[in-house]
Amino acid sequence: MNESVFDPQAQIGNPDLKIIASLERLSEGFRVLLWEKAKVLGISPIQIQILIFIQFHGDEKCKVSTLAQEFCLTKPTVSEAVKSLEQKGLIERQTEITDTRSHTIHLTEAGKSVFAQTASFANPMLGSIAKIPSAEKGILLEQLLGVVSQLQDAGIIGAQRMCFNCAHYRSGQGSHRHFCQLLDAPLKLAELRVDCPEHEAVAG
Numbered sequence: 001m002n003e004s005v006f007d008p009q010a011q012i013g014n015p016d017l018k019i020i021a022s023l024e025r026l027s028e029g030f031r032v033l034l035w036e037k038a039k040v041l042g043i044s045p046i047q048i049q050i051l052i053f054i055q056f057h058g059d060e061k062c063k064v065s066t067l068a069q070e071f072c073l074t075k076p077t078v079s080e081a082v083k084s085l086e087q088k089g090l091i092e093r094q095t096e097i098t099d100t101r102s103h104t105i106h107l108t109e110a111g112k113s114v115f116a117q118t119a120s121f122a123n124p125m126l127g128s129i130a131k132i133p134s135a136e137k138g139i140l141l142e143q144l145l146g147v148v149s150q151l152q153d154a155g156i157i158g159a160q161r162m163c164f165n166c167a168h169y170r171s172g173q174g175s176h177r178h179f180c181q182l183l184d185a186p187l188k189l190a191e192l193r194v195d196c197p198e199h200e201a202v203a204g
């Protein structure tokens with residue numbers, strides 16, 4: 001039988017299992033914090049995530065299809081969440097000039113107000129991360145991005161906008177281990193990006 005990451009006995013001598021189990025605990029913390037906000041405001045966790053995403057991303061990413069990819073959900077599920085947000089007056093859809101069948105989603109003033117109340121829901125996690133020494137934070141970020149990149153390659157999560165899968169990224173040696181051709185500069189470990197506004201997908 002394959003080992004389970006949730007088996008405490010199997011975890012004892014196996015750091016790989018303990019790392020995965022720890023990530024699962026972090027994901028649980030994220031879920032709890034999101035639910036706390038959702039209960040107070042009377043909207044669902046995914047609706048909160050959509051409001052936050054829309055506020056921080058450009059029109060080209062604020063469509064039902066891209067939101068479905070972003071959150072690894074089906075289009076009907078995202079459509080339902082968007083419809084509910086629209087009925088609550090928190091978002092509005094605008095028809096695209098170039099394609100009248102396509103709509104971009106924008107926050108209304110009421111939506112911006114809910115965004116302001118929810119955007120920091122994950123901040124209670126920042127305190128423990130702040131305690132990690134700077135040099136170790138860079139290493140941690142690099143390793144985590146590597147794991148995320150491999151999850152994307154395996155098709156477990158959707159397309160990411162991070163350095164390791166960007167057309168502008170080059171890997172090298174030593175202090176130039178990571179290089180951004182767009183910025184024309186090496187990237188220190190702590191400068192690697194998770195959600196880069198300049199990210200460009202590698203041509204398939």
Ligand code: SF4
Nearest residue numbers: 162163166169180196
């Ligand atoms: S454009 Fe952004 S994601 Fe791409 S390599 Fe440069 S910093 Fe990283």
